Amino acid sequence: MKAKIVRIGNSKGIRLPKPLLEQVGLVDEVDLEVRNGELIISPSDPVRAGWREAAISLAERKEDALLDAPMPTCFDAEEWEW
Numbered sequence: 513m514k515a516k517i518v519r520i521g522n523s524k525g526i527r528l529p530k531p532l533l534e535q536v537g538l539v540d541e542v543d544l545e546v547r548n549g550e551l552i553i554s555p556s557d558p559v560r561a562g563w564r565e566a567a568i569s570l571a572e573r574k575e576d577a578l579l580d581a582p583m584p585t586c587f588d589a590e591e592w593e594w
Contacts, residue, residue: 513529513532515527515528536554536555537555538553538555539555541556542554542555542556543555543556543557
């Protein structure tokens, strides 16, 4: 399939047909990459994708402890009331 490069303000872009977008799962945000002289457009992973599963896996393996011991601050001593 061919597409024309069109002017969009100071930039340029291409219009992608809706069926093509749906076929590859492109929605609102994409990742762009140049690889071997080709422009690769791929679906962008949502922010924090997989974090929930990773946290559950860490907890199951008992690897979810804090890396550093908690350190009291002046807020703890002066500004906080129990």
